[in-house]
Amino acid sequence: MSDLRKNGVDLGVIGLGSMGESHARLVAEGKVPGMRLAAVCNRSGAAFSGFPGIRGFTDPIALMDSGLVDAVLIATPHYSHTPLAVAALERGLHVLLEKPIAVHKAECERLIAAYDPARGRVFAAMFNQRTDPRYVKLRELIKSGELGPIQRVQWVITDWFRPEAYYRSGGWRATWSGEGGGVLLNQCPHQLDLWQWLFGMPRTVTASCQFGRFHDIEVEDSVTAMLEYDNGCQGVFVASTGEAPGENRLSLACDRGLLVVERDGLRFARTEVPVAEFSRTTDERFKMPDTRDLWFPCEGRGEQHPGILKNFASDILDGDALIAPAVEGIHSVELANAMLLSSLKHRRQSLPIDAAEYEEELERLVNRSSR
Numbered sequence: 289m290s291d292l293r294k295n296g297v298d299l300g301v302i303g304l305g306s307m308g309e310s311h312a313r314l315v316a317e318g319k320v321p322g323m324r325l326a327a328v329c330n331r332s333g334a335a336f337s338g339f340p341g342i343r344g345f346t347d348p349i350a351l352m353d354s355g356l357v358d359a360v361l362i363a364t365p366h367y368s369h370t371p372l373a374v375a376a377l378e379r380g381l382h383v384l385l386e387k388p389i390a391v392h393k394a395e396c397e398r399l400i401a402a403y404d405p406a407r408g409r410v411f412a413a414m415f416n417q418r419t420d421p422r423y424v425k426l427r428e429l430i431k432s433g434e435l436g437p438i439q440r441v442q443w444v445i446t447d448w449f450r451p452e453a454y455y456r457s458g459g460w461r462a463t464w465s466g467e468g469g470g471v472l473l474n475q476c477p478h479q480l481d482l483w484q485w486l487f488g489m490p491r492t493v494t495a496s497c498q499f500g501r502f503h504d505i506e507v508e509d510s511v512t513a514m515l516e517y518d519n520g521c522q523g524v525f526v527a528s529t530g531e532a533p534g535e536n537r538l539s540l541a542c543d544r545g546l547l548v549v550e551r552d553g554l555r556f557a558r559t560e561v562p563v564a565e566f567s568r569t570t571d572e573r574f575k576m577p578d579t580r581d582l583w584f585p586c587e588g589r590g591e592q593h594p595g596i597l598k599n600f601a602s603d604i605l606d607g608d609a610l611i612a613p614a615v616e617g618i619h620s621v622e623l624a625n626a627m628l629l630s631s632l633k634h635r636r637q638s639l640p641i642d643a644a645e646y647e648e649e650l651e652r653l654v655n656r657s658s659r
Contacts (some may be wrong), residue, residue, distance in 0.1 A: 436543030502530025
């Protein structure tokens, strides 16, 4: 730790696709205090030209064993996340893992089992939406009890439009064998992570997933799901890559009114008395409780990816608490798995899911995959 404090964290980035390259560039340009880019890894060495003077590897294990790095950032295709992260953890490296942390729950469990906190290594996930001040404020309001019990949640995230050209850009895209899923595993892990971070895990999920509705693909590109909680709260989650321009709207009905997450903040129509209390005590048959409008302004979207990188470095160097511990990544994966399992089996799916059952179902889909 003393050497790290003096010299900073030497980072190796594994995977130089669009996200990995972006992360590597942030570090190379000195935008992450206390961290240096020491090595990069990609299957094609052509990607190294963008990082002159930085050691390049085509084998991720060789990078891990090189002695050049204290930590790795893994930004490779989904199925490689678990084996690469396990290999890095076994070598005593700090690990920052892109989303999703794994393709299915059983892989998440294997990954988490490989992580030993007692070794003093930092294990984080790239859930950068947790830095958005709107969601940070919403979580604060929920935890404080200001909203009262939540009665209903609705999140419509249909601004993920992707044309056919996107899916044709790589043979692995939108296949069970290449990605392990569609909009739930590729575009929506951030929203699924925020859902559980804000509202916790539901008791049951009932979902309708449409496979290749809008595109010539084999995985889901449209999803509507209902999530039910032990306390009676119901949630609706809608996502699609086939609608344009689409929308991203999160609203909560709660015992103290209605809260809507808007572009620049939170709008809260707060009842003067709790809804349940008003319902019990009023003598007027058509009267609604009085409300007053509250506005919580939230400027910008937070630090996003740089913020997670900075937090990763500061935890390694100074022990600061992680914004997004990787072990929490199992929850968003399980939500995605539950929605797919519910749709594929045509049933209301209880949580926690049977990890082995979903793994077997995914294997069946992979074996039928066209690519």
